[in-house]
Amino acid sequence: MAKRIEPTARQLRLAVELRRLRDAAGLTSREAAVLLGVNAPQISQIESGLAGVSEKRLRILAANYSCSDGELIEALVAMTKDRARGWWEEYRELLPAPFLDLAELEHHATFLREAQFLYIPGLLQTADYARAVYAYRTPELPQTELELRVQHRLRRKAALDGTPFDAIIHEAALRIMVGDRAASRAQLNEVLDVSEAENVTVRVIPFAEEGFAGAASAMLYAGGTLSKLDTVVRDGPNGAAYIDSDRQLAALRTLLRKLEAASLNPGKSRDLINRVAKEL
Missing domain, CATH: 1.10.260.40 (lambda repressor-like DNA-binding domains)
Known part of the structure; x- marks a missing residue:
């Protein structure tokens, strides 16, 4: 071996x-x-x-x-x-290993669910939005690595080709202008465009939702071929944490149900995204 x-x-x-x-x-x-x-x-x-x-x-x-x-x-x-070397292997030794791990996880997932409160989910980001995110990082990234990260993020969108994807986004993430006004408007239009796909559902938690206390609940939930093989990725102070214990997965599924219950239905969510985009 x-x-x-x-x-x-x-x-x-x-x-x-x-x-x-x-x-x-x-x-x-x-x-x-x-x-x-x-x-x-x-x-x-x-x-x-x-x-x-x-x-x-x-x-x-x-x-x-x-x-x-x-x-x-x-x-x-x-x-x-499964020893296939996916597209992410092109970035080995060019980007940190967690970037490759995330792309591999998304590639093999049977379904994906993501909750975000301050940022648009990575799988829905435009190049300008992603570039603005990485440009704000400290210490600052060399331009070459910054562009590699943007390119990698865009290539991750391949995971949406037929894989069911449910995104729960707080209204705050829609209104925070990560890039300039034009880039922010283009980002919201991208979310609207992608949400038209049959396998993609976008729900928004509005500011008007009363009793909402789940703003620290950001996560990416990746379904395995069996529920026992599901994985949740959560960002922490020391980097991304991969969660796979039965007890923790059950708790996070419950949390996702609460977030979904606090969100608008897909139709009303699209209306809100459209309204915010027009206000920019």
């Missing part, structure tokens, strides 16, 4: 699921190693994403872990076979 230097978030997720299966079976890493005919450090490398695992070995482990969830096993097997 070749050792990886920097496993991707998807590779780490497979590793986490294997560790969870072993823990549920009550086996030590040494006992799991015996099942595969390897040593304990190799199991540790598999369960930390530093080494891959073949379909054959994964099925051996699942059988000995007494895992009866056939759908989960097949989903994990699919992850071992």
Whole structure:
């Protein structure tokens, strides 16, 4: 097994699921190693994403872990076979790894849901809007890297090609002029244009909504092939956090339901976006 230097978030997720299966079976890493005919450090490398695992070995482990969830096993097997190098690999060593991880997550998602309160969701951003976001960053980015980030953000839109995407945006994000007035107006028109796609739904939480206390609830929820394999990405002071525990996912699904309940329906949301755009 070749050792990886920097496993991707998807590779780490497979590793986490294997560790969870072993823990549920009550086996030590040494006992799991015996099942595969390897040593304990190799199991540790598999369960930390530093080494891959073949379909054959994964099925051996699942059988000995007494895992009866056939759908989960097949989903994990699919992850071992998926070695396609997507478009995001063109940016490896050019942009930080989290940019690539996010694009890979969106690419494999069965559905996407995003809630934003101060910014337009990345998948809906125009080049000028994204450029204004990155230009405000401190320390300032070299122009070359800034443009690479803008380009990468625009290429992420490929995830919207048929994948269901529900966006919940607070009215504040519509009114904050991240770029100049013309760029802000163009950004709102872009949101309106994209929302016409059958697989895209945009809802707006208006300032007039009473009792709303969820402004710190920004997140990207990516659906897996099974709900057990869903992932939530939330920004934190130390960078993006990937959340995948059953308990936390259940809590965040509840939070998304609350946000949706506080938002206008898609039709009224479009009316509000149109009104704000005309006011700019």
